[in-house]
Amino acid sequence: MENEKDIYILAIESSCDDTSAAVMLADKVLSNVTASQAVHEQYGGVVPELASRAHELNIVPVVDAALKRAGVEKTQLSAIAFTRGPGLMGSLLVGVSFAKGLAASLGIPMIEVNHLQGHILAHFIKEEGVEHKSPEFPFLCLMVSGGNSQIVKVDSYKEMQIVGQTIDDAAGEAMDKCAKVMGLGYPGGPIIDRLARKGDPKAYTFSKPHIPGLDYSFSGLKTSFLYTLRKFVVDEPNYVETHLEDLAASFEATVVDILMEKLYKATKQLGIKRVALSGGVSANTALRQAFHDYAKRYGWEIFIPKFGFTTDNAAMIGLVGYYKFLDKDFCAMNMPAFSRTVI
Numbered sequence: 001m002e003n004e005k006d007i008y009i010l011a012i013e014s015s016c017d018d019t020s021a022a023v024m025l026a027d028k029v030l031s032n033v034t035a036s037q038a039v040h041e042q043y044g045g046v047v048p049e050l051a052s053r054a055h056e057l058n059i060v061p062v063v064d065a066a067l068k069r070a071g072v073e074k075t076q077l078s079a080i081a082f083t084r085g086p087g088l089m090g091s092l093l094v095g096v097s098f099a100k101g102l103a104a105s106l107g108i109p110m111i112e113v114n115h116l117q118g119h120i121l122a123h124f125i126k127e128e129g130v131e132h133k134s135p136e137f138p139f140l141c142l143m144v145s146g147g148n149s150q151i152v153k154v155d156s157y158k159e160m161q162i163v164g165q166t167i168d169d170a171a172g173e174a175m176d177k178c179a180k181v182m183g184l185g186y187p188g189g190p191i192i193d194r195l196a197r198k199g200d201p202k203a204y205t206f207s208k209p210h211i212p213g214l215d216y217s218f219s220g221l222k223t224s225f226l227y228t229l230r231k232f233v234v235d236e237p238n239y240v241e242t243h244l245e246d247l248a249a250s251f252e253a254t255v256v257d258i259l260m261e262k263l264y265k266a267t268k269q270l271g272i273k274r275v276a277l278s279g280g281v282s283a284n285t286a287l288r289q290a291f292h293d294y295a296k297r298y299g300w301e302i303f304i305p306k307f308g309f310t311t312d313n314a315a316m317i318g319l320v321g322y323y324k325f326l327d328k329d330f331c332a333m334n335m336p337a338f339s340r341t342v343i
């Protein structure tokens with residue numbers, strides 16, 4: 001096998017509505033290019049058919065840009081890593097098929113990567129000239145995105161175990177749906193974040209779930225939020241528009257409380273104080289602040305990814321790809337995509 005330091009991997013991520021390509025040199029990211037799809041904003045959510053079509057338009061220019069930005073020729077590539085799932089099937093198929101075609105034409109191996117594993121291992125991506133500290137194993141990872149809310153015990157690059165997860169909606173999904181109810185745009189999470197900075201997190205009390213163990217639930221909170229709005233608009237039709245900041249702050253604070261209470265319980269149960277945050281919702285200001293507060297109060301060692309590696313990106317897929325490359329964990333040409341799974 002070539003020297004570990006000379007392993008160039010092209011990674012492709014297309015599981016939802018971001019077309020992303022990255023070039024990695026071992027565990028170091030050389031380029032990470034992402035094309036987002038504004039087309040979904042007008043529908044208040046991702047429309048799968050439109051997402052697939054946009055991936056078809058974006059994939060060639062995005063891969064081309066990633067190679068150019070990295071200063072790497074296709075012929076230098078050692079392997080192609082791609083997101084196999086979970087995600088939207090039509091979106092995944094664009095990336096998977098493209099990876100297969102390019103790998104076949106170059107005569108290099110393919111590496112299939114689980115999208116969730118990518119989010120979790122994003123903490124190990126290195127960048128030129130950037131001081132970086134990765135978590136030691138084992139650590140707990142709170143993985144919060146638009147499709148998942150999980151607490152994962154990470155024992156090594158390969159061994160991970162879900163110790164708690166949502167039994168209904170994901171945290172990001174709840175953010176997006178409640179933003180939609182308030183007539184805000186999509187994705188709602190960043191909008192709620194922005195509004196919440198100017199609001200009172202104690203202005204309203206929403207009901208919290210009582211789920212045993214380490215699992216989450218967000219559907220009850222969503223209903224509680226909706227009923228609160230309905231109650232106020234009966235007497236004051238413009239109530240929501242005039243109280244957006246307090247509503248956003250109180251809702252966000254409840255989501256963060258729910259996430260942190262179970263995470264704290266997990267650290268106590270498993271006796272692990274190394275705690276990482278990942279997934280799109282990890283960009284949330286209040287959640288990041290809560291991580292710092294818990295670290296101070298309970299002596300946690302925390303790991304929060306930089307913004308560019310929180311949302312869907314190909315660098316995290318390339319990082320997993322690199323470790324699989326070292327294990328010669330390649331996949332066959334007939335490897336299918338999958339839409340749902342556990343790690």
Ligand code: KG4
Nearest residue numbers: 145146147172187189280281283284311312
């Ligand atoms: O990981 P991600 O980019 O995509 C997947 O779901 O795989 O996560 C997207 C989710 C959306 O629900 C979005 O509203 C949420 O992350 N999000 C945020 C913030 N930025 C993105 N939620 C709260 N605060 C934010 N700043």
